[in-house]
Amino acid sequence: MSAQTHFPYxxxxxxxxxxxxxxxxxxxxxxxPVIERVRFLGIYSNNQDEFFRVRVAxxxxxxxxxxxxxxxxxxxxxxxxxNEKVLQLQTKFDEIYLQLIHDLARRNIFLVxxxxxxxxxxxxxxxxxxxxxxxxxxxxxxxxxxxxxxxxNDGNTYLVAGIRKGPETTYCLLEVPTAQIPRFIQLPAxxxxxxxxxxxxxxxIRHCLEELFTGFFEFDSVECFSIKLTRDAEFDLSxxxxxxxxxKMSSALKQRLTAEPVSFVYDRDMPNHMLEMLREKMGIxxxxxxxxxxxYHCFRDFIGFPNPGRAYLEHPKVAPLRSRxxxxxxxxxxxxxxxxxxxYYPYHTFNHVTEMLRQAAFDPAVRSIKINIxxxxxxxxxxxxxxxxxxxxxxxSVVVELQARFDEEANIEWAKFxxxxxxxxxxxxxxxxxxxxxxxxxxxEEGKIRQYAHIxxxxxxxxxxxxxxxxxxxxxxxxxxxxxxxxxxxxEHSYKKFKFQHLVVSxxxxxxKLYSLIDREIQNKLMGKPAGITLKINNLVDNGLIKRLYxxxxxxxxxxxxxxxxxxxxxxxxGISDNIEVISVVDxxxxxxxxxxxxxxxDPKVYLSSxxxxxxxxxxxIEVGCPIYDVDLKQRxxxxxxxxxxxxxxxxxxxxxxxxxYVKRGNRKKIRSQIAIYDYLxxxxxxxxxxxxxxxxxx
Numbered sequence: 001m002s003a004q005t006h007f008p009y010x011x012x013x014x015x016x017x018x019x020x021x022x023x024x025x026x027x028x029x030x031x032x033p034v035i036e037r038v039r040f041l042g043i044y045s046n047n048q049d050e051f052f053r054v055r056v057a058x059x060x061x062x063x064x065x066x067x068x069x070x071x072x073x074x075x076x077x078x079x080x081x082x083n084e085k086v087l088q089l090q091t092k093f094d095e096i097y098l099q100l101i102h103d104l105a106r107r108n109i110f111l112v113x114x115x116x117x118x119x120x121x122x123x124x125x126x127x128x129x130x131x132x133x134x135x136x137x138x139x140x141x142x143x144x145x146x147x148x149x150x151x152x153n154d155g156n157t158y159l160v161a162g163i164r165k166g167p168e169t170t171y172c173l174l175e176v177p178t179a180q181i182p183r184f185i186q187l188p189a190x191x192x193x194x195x196x197x198x199x200x201x202x203x204x205i206r207h208c209l210e211e212l213f214t215g216f217f218e219f220d221s222v223e224c225f226s227i228k229l230t231r232d233a234e235f236d237l238s239x240x241x242x243x244x245x246x247x248k249m250s251s252a253l254k255q256r257l258t259a260e261p262v263s264f265v266y267d268r269d270m271p272n273h274m275l276e277m278l279r280e281k282m283g284i285x286x287x288x289x290x291x292x293x294x295x296y297h298c299f300r301d302f303i304g305f306p307n308p309g310r311a312y313l314e315h316p317k318v319a320p321l322r323s324r325x326x327x328x329x330x331x332x333x334x335x336x337x338x339x340x341x342x343x344y345y346p347y348h349t350f351n352h353v354t355e356m357l358r359q360a361a362f363d364p365a366v367r368s369i370k371i372n373i374x375x376x377x378x379x380x381x382x383x384x385x386x387x388x389x390x391x392x393x394x395x396x397s398v399v400v401e402l403q404a405r406f407d408e409e410a411n412i413e414w415a416k417f418x419x420x421x422x423x424x425x426x427x428x429x430x431x432x433x434x435x436x437x438x439x440x441x442x443x444x445e446e447g448k449i450r451q452y453a454h455i456x457x458x459x460x461x462x463x464x465x466x467x468x469x470x471x472x473x474x475x476x477x478x479x480x481x482x483x484x485x486x487x488x489x490x491x492e493h494s495y496k497k498f499k500f501q502h503l504v505v506s507x508x509x510x511x512x513k514l515y516s517l518i519d520r521e522i523q524n525k526l527m528g529k530p531a532g533i534t535l536k537i538n539n540l541v542d543n544g545l546i547k548r549l550y551x552x553x554x555x556x557x558x559x560x561x562x563x564x565x566x567x568x569x570x571x572x573x574x575g576i577s578d579n580i581e582v583i584s585v586v587d588x589x590x591x592x593x594x595x596x597x598x599x600x601x602x603d604p605k606v607y608l609s610s611x612x613x614x615x616x617x618x619x620x621x622i623e624v625g626c627p628i629y630d631v632d633l634k635q636r637x638x639x640x641x642x643x644x645x646x647x648x649x650x651x652x653x654x655x656x657x658x659x660x661x662y663v664k665r666g667n668r669k670k671i672r673s674q675i676a677i678y679d680y681l682x683x684x685x686x687x688x689x690x691x692x693x694x695x696x697x698x699x
Contacts (some may be wrong), residue, residue, distance in 0.1 A: 018654075142171040332355060370438075438454065470593050503625065504611075540613045
């Protein structure tokens with residue numbers, strides 16, 4: 001618990017590790033298809049890498065800053081607790097990995113190492129190594145002049161080779177070339193065709209290690225062990241006035257390449273002489289996390305683990321639904337004009353978004369398109385349509401967020417590409433990340449300009465829309481569209497002040513409005529009226545909002561929350577949070593939407609938002625929340641939340657002990673909410689009367 005607060009509060013870093021433990025639970029769950037379990041190991045590992053780059057790095061900086069002022073005890077204690085939990089999870093990870101090797105073998109899929117090869121397989125791999133792999137490997141000889149911190153790439157897997165000749169050892173580093181060669185190689189079938197054999201690229205290099213050095217070194221033996229270095233992902237933006245924001249970001253990205261090490265993972269079987277050499281060459285200090293691990297690192301590649309076996313070994317494909325509201329009309333604008341449209345990805349297809357922009361690109365009535373980009377796909381249809389719109393004479397303006405973590409470089413390239421094709425680029429406000437998910441299209445209709453807006457909870461990214469759950473609202477509500485236009489105006493001219501009557505806009509008025517909405521429920525309860533708050537968000541770590549929720553609970557307001565990730569609020573504390581219930585759902589899709597529901601005396605106020613309840617999202621970013629006014633859409637969101645609260649398969653209870661216990665089913669019906677939500681939306685689209693939207697249009 002935090003010593004700085006006067007109410008129960010779990011440090012967000014420890015809560016984040018509890019979330020990633022829930023991901024690891026999926027890898028260990030025998031009811032999950034075995035190939036998906038292997039991929040969950042990759043998701044867990046990728047999450048853990050980012051945790052060290054961002055959150056552990058931040059704790060280390062706090063230690064250094066506090067020590068310069070004569071303090072640092074609290075941050076040091078936090079780092080010790082983090083390291084203890086990380087080691088516990090690493091042990092659990094290793095146990096699950098070994099179990100999965102066994103479970104794969106039971107299904108005739110064998111993940112082998114170089115010592116388990118048949119003679120024929122070994123010969124085939126040596127030929128494959130010479131023809132396909134060797135060209136990508138250039139050993140780095142370690143001597144007294146070698147600066148390993150500078151030469152090692154963040155997050156990549158390396159093999160450290162010790163070349164022994166008598167009492168002397170020469171050390172070399174070999175980068176495993178996963179950028180050029182797949183990490184998993186399937187060996188040719190031998191004997192039974194049912195038997196599928198896969199070997200990691202790391203083990204192919206181990207198998208061919210002596211061949212790699214023969215002719216260049218004299219040696220008695222060669223041994224190698226894997227390592228991985230993780231660096232601090234933060235960087236400073238130069239204050240040089242003459243530098244543009246893009247130049248500052250480009251310069252800052254170079255800092256990340258040589259940033260200080262945050263964690264160092266090594267094979268626990270590595271001999272002491274090799275480990276001490278690495279510690280010395282990398283200057284690993286007392287606050288750097290040294291994590292003994294297994295034989296393999298960079299498990300994030302396991303996200304793409306192949307399925308060489310039967311289809312049932314992975315999740316069945318789910319066909320995304322098409323919104324009948326959109327398909328009943330000749331174009332997207334007619335559909336939105338008839339009635340607000342709500343999509344829920346990945347249950348609905350993301351193609352409705354790309355189709356709307358495709359139509360806008362050539363529609364003679366469209367005058368302008370504005371959009372803000374945080375993350376987009378590598379081959380983005382959205383970007384393609386924006387460029388085509390410019391060719392057709394449309395006024396196209398794109399806000400590109402250059403500080404989208406780990407997408408900075410891609411967004412710099414997108415900004416250059418769009419500029420070259422005539423798109424007006426705006427980088428927004430340097431001190432505020434732009435995290436809102438907005439599109440605004442202006443169209444000339446009957447001599448007047450009508451505006452159409454998209455307000456969402458997720459990025460305009462075709463790939464992640466297939467695996468992240470997110471809501472998207474399409475509306476031509478005049479006042480909401482005007483306020484969306486004002487958000488774009490504020491991004492371009494931050495000195496202008498706007499009042500928002502409908503939208504909840506960070507940092508403009510989000511904190512004040514959220515406090516007011518919570519306080520109103522408290523007042524209603526004190527006046528004997530029904531009251532309640534329901535939230536679905538990714539993270540809850542803001543002190544002010546947590547305190548407000550505790551106040552609500554103490555005054556008898558029932559608070560129900562679905563929180564995927566960090567939750568610093570502690571439910572069930574007597575006299576403080578007795579009335580607060582929190583669950584977390586981890587399943588095949590990543591739960592990503594932000595929804596807020598306030599009872600409002602039986603007429604619920606329902607909002608979707610791009611913002612989590614974190615201080616950065618409320619006070620330091622541009623975020624947009626939007627009320628849902630359409631009665632049908634409001635009920636749809638309430639129904640979806642209700643399904644998730646009734647999950648008896650993938651929901652975990654978030655409590656004071658952080659045990660991640662599954663919700664008890666008891667004698668209730670077995671419900672897996674992500675499947676149930678798909679069925680609910682499928683039935684809705686199937687039974688929607690074909691003329692219902694047209695009837696709305698005529699009313």
